[in-house]
Amino acid sequence: MYFVDRSVAIIKPRAPFLEWLNSVAGEEMIDLTLDSLRADCTALLLPEFDEPEQAVAHIDEMAEQLFRMELASWHEDEAGWPADISLLTFWQWFDVEFHSMVLDGVDADILNTPTTEL
Secondary structure (H helix, E strand, O other), X not given: OEEOOOEEEEEEEOHHHHHHHHHHHHHXXXXXXXXXXXXXXXXXXXXXXXXXXXXXXXXXXXXXXXXXXXXXXOOOOHHHOOXXXXXXXXXXXXXXXXXXXXXXXXXXXXXXXXXXXX
16 A cells, blocks of 8 residues: 555535435436435545645635536536535535545556546
8 A cells, every 4th residue: 555645535515415406406316315425425635734724725725616516517507506606605515524644555556637627
């Protein structure tokens, strides 16, 4: 195993995200619960931080992009997105877990592929 010079943030939807998702999905949505929605979440590598406040500040800087990415992963039509995707709303719609130790259990190079900008 290898230590990775990163921290990790896990972005976990909260009840308002599920309520929005149910409102735009209509009858085509499978029966999701908040627990099932939070079972497999976005993991985001961050720089290593000495203090948790630094990690929060880093998420604050990219909150709108993260919000858009989370919305788009479930509903691509931006017309159906909530009008308010502010920093405050991000923190109301998502919990973020921070973890300082990241290990790589694979003896192979990591392939980095850029995401599309939202």
